[in-house]
Amino acid sequence: MPNEENGIQILGIGASLRKGNSNYLLRRVFESASELPFPTSVKIVTLHGKKIHPCVGCYKCREKCGSVLKDDFQELFLKWLSSDVVIYSTPVYHMSIPGQLKCFFDRLGQSVTGYCNVRSARHLKVVGTIVQGAHTAGGEEFAALNILQHSVLMNCIPVSGDGWESYICAAGSTKNQNTLDAMEKLVILSLRLHFALAVACCGARQKLLQLLSAVAKP
Numbered sequence: 001m002p003n004e005e006n007g008i009q010i011l012g013i014g015a016s017l018r019k020g021n022s023n024y025l026l027r028r029v030f031e032s033a034s035e036l037p038f039p040t041s042v043k044i045v046t047l048h049g050k051k052i053h054p055c056v057g058c059y060k061c062r063e064k065c066g067s068v069l070k071d072d073f074q075e076l077f078l079k080w081l082s083s084d085v086v087i088y089s090t091p092v093y094h095m096s097i098p099g100q101l102k103c104f105f106d107r108l109g110q111s112v113t114g115y116c117n118v119r120s121a122r123h124l125k126v127v128g129t130i131v132q133g134a135h136t137a138g139g140e141e142f143a144a145l146n147i148l149q150h151s152v153l154m155n156c157i158p159v160s161g162d163g164w165e166s167y168i169c170a171a172g173s174t175k176n177q178n179t180l181d182a183m184e185k186l187v188i189l190s191l192r193l194h195f196a197l198a199v200a201c202c203g204a205r206q207k208l209l210q211l212l213s214a215v216a217k218p
């Protein structure tokens, strides 16, 4: 929940296993967090150098709150739980998301069930997506759809950017134009997404949580 001391908790998850474009975009977007008209606390986590093993289907993470396989999942899981806003920045892999991010989603979905001790917890985190691949029409929207589906499944609030160049996510390709130009264009799109997220976060999430707390356990 947002609190007055720390402000809105924004978590950026860089889904590339390289130090490359996805993580660069996240860093650039969060440079502007201090311009937001309310206090924020920003954490960036990158999957670069992290180990997140695939789910083995044992269902034990439901009992043990995600703490079954010994790797970097638990730390990321706890950060995800305590955030109000999550921004994923991902490369396209094989017209989809990288396997490491899929491993995180698989385990997250199972672990929250145990952690929250309810069947379908209303997390209501505001979620935005930045996607880039090497080629135009190389699968950016498919990768974004994976994250959109994940967000809906987790009872979160996916948002788009606020312009026509930014439909369900901030997306672009890096190789068909001068790479630096392409990245700068994406930074601008991603910033729009960032501000759209901020507005959605201040409005929708807090109102929904208030409503829900009046009628049910979140």
Ligand SMILES: Cc1cc2nc3c(=O)[nH]c(=O)nc-3n(C[C@H](O)[C@H](O)[C@H](O)COP(=O)(O)O)c2cc1C
Pocket: 016, 017, 018, 019, 020, 021, 022, 023, 090, 091, 092, 093, 094, 095, 096, 132, 133, 134, 135, 136, 137, 138, 139, 173, 174
């Ligand atoms: C395993 C793998 C699969 C990829 N598949 C695609 C693809 O389907 N479509 C595409 O446009 N680019 C694809 N790419 C290219 C990356 O998306 C692109 O180089 C991106 O800028 C890498 O981002 P990063 O620097 O954040 O890792 C692929 C790259 C790798 C390593």
